[in-house]
Amino acid sequence: MTSAYASLCDLFQRLSRLEHLSAISGWDMYVMMSSKGSTARAEAMAELELEIQARLAAPRVAELLSAAEQESLDDDQRADLVEMKRRHAWTTALPPALVEAKSLAGARCEHAWRRQRPANDWTGFAANLREVVRLAREEASIRAELTGLGRYDALLDHYEPGMRAERLDPLFADLSSWLPELIERALERQARVAETSLEGSFDPEAQRRLGLEVMALLGFDFEAGRLDVSAHPFCGGVPSDVRITTRFDEGDFLPALMSVIHETGHARYEQNLPSRFHGRPIGLARSMGMHESQSLSFEMQLARSDAFLSLLQPMVSNHFGRRPGLDLEALARRVRRVAPGKIRVDADELCYPAHVMLRYQIERALIEGELEVDDIPAAWDERMLRYLGVDTRGDYRNGCMQDIHWTDGGFGYFPTYTLGAIYAAQLFAAARQALPGLDERIADGELGVLFGWLDANVWSHGSRYSTDELLRRATGAPVSTQAYRAHLERRYA
Amino acid sequence: MTSAYASLCDLFQRLSRLEHLSAISGWDMYVMMSSKGSTARAEAMAELELEIQARLAAPRVAELLSAAEQESLDDDQRADLVEMKRRHAWTTALPPALVEAKSLAGARCEHAWRRQRPANDWTGFAANLREVVRLAREEASIRAELTGLGRYDALLDHYEPGMRAERLDPLFADLSSWLPELIERALERQARVAETSLEGSFDPEAQRRLGLEVMALLGFDFEAGRLDVSAHPFCGGVPSDVRITTRFDEGDFLPALMSVIHETGHARYEQNLPSRFHGRPIGLARSMGMHESQSLSFEMQLARSDAFLSLLQPMVSNHFGRRPGLDLEALARRVRRVAPGKIRVDADELCYPAHVMLRYQIERALIEGELEVDDIPAAWDERMLRYLGVDTRGDYRNGCMQDIHWTDGGFGYFPTYTLGAIYAAQLFAAARQALPGLDERIADGELGVLFGWLDANVWSHGSRYSTDELLRRATGAPVSTQAYRAHLERRYA
Structure with a gap:
């Protein structure tokens, strides 16, 4: 039987x-x-x-x-x-009527948002968003009832299994206690050095070739995946055929290159998931946060390090010739440039967590019923000013209307971006400890040693362990902002 | 209710x-x-x-x-x-056990064929093919029993609904009565004119741009489809998003260009299927033969005509410059060159039906039990010699092992290629009669009048009418080789 x-x-x-x-x-x-x-x-x-x-x-x-x-x-x-x-x-979990209502309200809100955002039409958007939030609260209540979790936790747990608001809060409280000052210090330091601006244009085809070369350097398996172009970079497909995308800006090669490196981090996780578990849930990537930790390990921890930049710079020169702004020093300055701004997806490594924290705080309060849709702009403006010194008042399109996530009820996802950054720093610190002379080896192009460590400690496990267990096994400690803070201070202070 | x-x-x-x-x-x-x-x-x-x-x-x-x-x-x-x-x-119709046995035997035969064909291993291939034929006979018997059709007809009817061997036989008998002699006459005429060979190479990117330009000229809707590259050209996708492919040969632009035109014929049929029937069987293309009639209307009837070539030649020169072999006269000679050979997919317009007829005769006899797998090579060689004067003895890989169709039991499909050519000639003759001065209008670039006629008479009907009814409504006559013969004699004799 x-x-x-x-x-x-x-x-x-x-x-x-x-x-x-x-x-x-x-x-x-x-x-x-x-x-x-x-x-x-x-x-x-x-x-x-x-x-x-x-x-x-x-x-x-x-x-x-x-x-x-x-x-x-x-x-x-x-x-x-x-x-x-x-x-x-x-x-x-959900009654079919609620699933349908959610789907309709989400589709209506997202569809209208595509016109409302450019028109800065907060009032119109808020009307649709209220219905989306109402249904999300209903969903959260039902899921909370069934799981015994808090309402927001019941959503968060879908994207980041095991994570809870009561554990996120101290992590983010810690972050917000030192981040604004660190951003200020970074800006002061940065102001003392003049920036070399780029000149000329960057042929998309040359950018594509550079991207493919860097993917190869990063171990991307081209027999199990490909690179294409889309409006927004992403990593899709299936483990045996991972599809990453980027987009090319003729005025600057760096956005496309960095997105290729980011998506290659996602791709290597997928390509190296344990094939013996193929087609079973245990064979899938652990969580959204853990997935983001791999893309950020590549894009932030590895690619913006001095060691890797020394490898990368000759490849860049090779494709674009000798021009101002392409030497090692200028390249390093550009990839580590700090520039507080309104838009999350354009944010630099240091400012990004501020964008995430404010969204987390707002969406959590929305779901818990502590904040109403009409209160979002004020909550947004206040935090943007406090964390980043940026004034977003009245500019809804570049403020609380900028993201697609909430339009169709995707609450509980935002924290995973910063959890990914925190995990990445913690994993990388552990890798550095486990692999003596890692930076020298990276600079020598011996990247395999790093990938071997990530494979042994993250990729090959799929969903065998909880995120906590995976982190403890890999780093010897539960999740903490310690390595993340040390990393950011070393790089930016 | x-x-x-x-x-x-x-x-x-x-x-x-x-x-x-x-x-x-x-x-x-x-x-x-x-x-x-x-x-x-x-x-x-x-x-x-x-x-x-x-x-x-x-x-x-x-x-x-x-x-x-x-x-x-x-x-x-x-x-x-x-x-x-x-x-x-x-x-x-079929018991699950037979479906599974067919699937296994077909997969095994096709898989082995990929090695056996290059090795010219007829004995090895025949062993697998015997099992495929045995199961196809079983399938045909069951389908014949259920439908009241003959055994071969029960398979043919899937690809070409309503067509019967007893109607195909006189069509093909007629064809074979005049085709070999017409081929001989064409070869004699051709021998009197020296051919201008091509010089230099043809940049694939320029070939692609030319292809896209010709697709636009042919009315391809680029908001509902695209052109890509694959090992074998085909037309796929869905009516609202038709995907055609080609492949580029740097030594000659003509194969890619002609395959683009061929697939564009398929594509326009798909793109113009009646959207009011979307998602219902009546909204699908009528039959494989009718589909092929559209690709051949484009590739053979239209694209190889003097009128169209006069439009095409300046586009060719525009992309590849002035070179030997690209003037109108040389272009016309090259697209109408007759060269009997062993390979069906490389065959010219005049020789193609001979390849199809011999396959039809063999596969029909196989299914009816009148021929065994071991008899195929002799039957093949005899007909290749009779129809095309080509000796295939012992060269299985370029003889009876060249096609993929039989390897997984696809019997009943081959006749649709030549039915398509016959329908195309009959439809085009009717269009010429209905549209006075058609060739002059084509030469003037007024192709819309032709497409309008095809749309009104073929595309827009989907599967509303049987093929017979569709042909009678469009051309006033049942299917006949008359227009096809007249067309081929006009072009080649």
Whole structure:
């Protein structure tokens, strides 16, 4: 007789096959799709999503999950079962009417936002967002009831399993206690050195070749993935065929190059997930925060280090010739430039966490019912001024209307960006300790030693361990801002 | 209460959404997929196919199809129901064990063929093909039993609904009565004129730009499709987002250009299918032969005409400069060059039907049990010599092992290539009659008048009419080789 666990493995294997098609069609939508194809594509992807949900929601699945609990499973199988239950619980928690209402309200709000944001129309946007928030609160209450978690935690746990607001709060409180002053110090130091501006234009094709060269240096497996262009850089596809994208700015090669490095970090995590767990939940990446820790390990920890820049600079010169602003010193200054501004996605390494913290504080209060939609602009403006010294009053389009996340109810995601930065610093510090002379070896182009460490400590584990356990095994300590602060102070103070 | 027909529309609408994802993932497989992604992709596409089949095979569907028969439907709905029943019958006819055996034997034969063909290993290939043929005969018997058709007809009807061997035989008998002699006459005429050979190389990027320009001239809607590169040119995607491909040969721009024109013919049919029938079987293209008639109307009837060549030649010169072999006369000679050879996909317009007829005769006899696998080489060699004067003895790899079609049991498809050529000639002759001065208007770049006629007579009807009815409405006559012969004699004799 087939065990309940084996039946579940078959089910999830089949779901992962359908999700493969979602992933490829989703990538295609942003990279290849013709404009007139969008309606049919949205319908097709929704139909597949319905099928996936229906298979998970079948009564037999709940029975199998209970039965598997009683079976004799090894540690990996048990961890796999935990992930299966988490997935099942998330998918089946909400009444269909709420799912539909959420989907409609989210689509309406996002759709209108695309016009309202350029028009700076906060009033119009707020009207739609109120409905989205109302439904998100309803969702959070139901999920909290079912899981025994707090309302915001019940959403956060989907993106960052195991993370709780009561653990985030002290991390972010600590951060906000030293970050504004560190930004000020960095700005003062930066003001003492003149910046070399770039000259001429940067051929997109040369930028693409440089990107591919750097991906190769970073160990990207080109037999299991590719680089393309899209409006917003992302990492998509499936582990055996990871699709990363970038976009080229002819006036500056750095944004595309840094986004390629960032997405390559995501890609290597995916490409090196444990293939023995292929098609099972335990084989997936641990969390959004852990995923971001890999992209930021590449983009911030590695790529902006002196050691790596000494490798990178000759490649840059090779593609763009000898020009002002391309020498090592100017390059280092440019990748570490601090410039507080209104827009999160344009933020530098030092200012980025401020953007995230303020969003976390606002969305958490929204979900808990401590803040109303009408209160968002004031809360936003106050924090932007406090953390970054930036005045956003009245400029909704570059303030609280800039992100797409909230428009369709994606609450609980924002903190994972900064958790990723914190994990990355902690992991990198541990790697430096474990691998003597790491920076010298990086400068010599021996990057394999670093990737081997990341593979052994993060990539190869998939979802075997909780994030806490993974971090403790890799770094010997629970999550803390200590390494992150040390890293930022070393680099910017 | 929802009518049975309305329930069926909902079912087929949902199936078409899933098939959208099949189409895009299928395109991606040939154009974008990384090599290591192939196993997971094959599994994912198979899972989706299983889901589609399961939905069609649900007992309720047969009930709905019977019930809808009794409902009051208009002509279009009735035509739609006919297509639904055809699809349902095809999908549910075979016992699962036979489907699985076919799939395994086909995969094994095709997989081995990829090595056996280059090795000219007929004995090895024949061993696998015998099993494929055995299962195809079993399939044909079951389908014949269920449909009341002949065994070969029961397969042919899938690709070319309504076509029967007893109607194909006289068409092909007529063709074979005059074609060999026409080929001889063409070769004699051709021998009297020296050919200008091409010089230099043709930049793939310039070839691509020329291709895009010609696609625009041919009315391709770039908001509903795109051009990419693949090992074998094809037309894929969905009507709102048609994906055509080509491949570039640096030594000659003509193969890529002609394949772009061919695929653009397929693409315009797809892009102009009736959107009011979107997602219903009646909204699909009529048949494989009718589809091929559109690609051949573009590639053979239109693009190789004097009128069109006079439009095309300046575009060619524009991209590749003034070189030997690019003037109008040399271009015309090259696109109409006749060269009997062993390989079907390299065949010219005049020799192509000979390749198809011999395959039809062999595959029909195989399915009817009148020929065994071991008899194929002799049957092949005899016909190649008779039709084309080409000796293929012992050269299996360039003889009866050259095509992929039979390896996984695709019997009944080959005739549609030549049916397409016959339909194309008949349609084009009717268009010429209906549109006075058509060639002058083509030479003036007024192609819209031709496309308008094709749209009104073919594209916009989807599957409303049978192929016979469609042809009779468009040309006033049932299918016949008359226009095809006249066209070939005018061009080549």
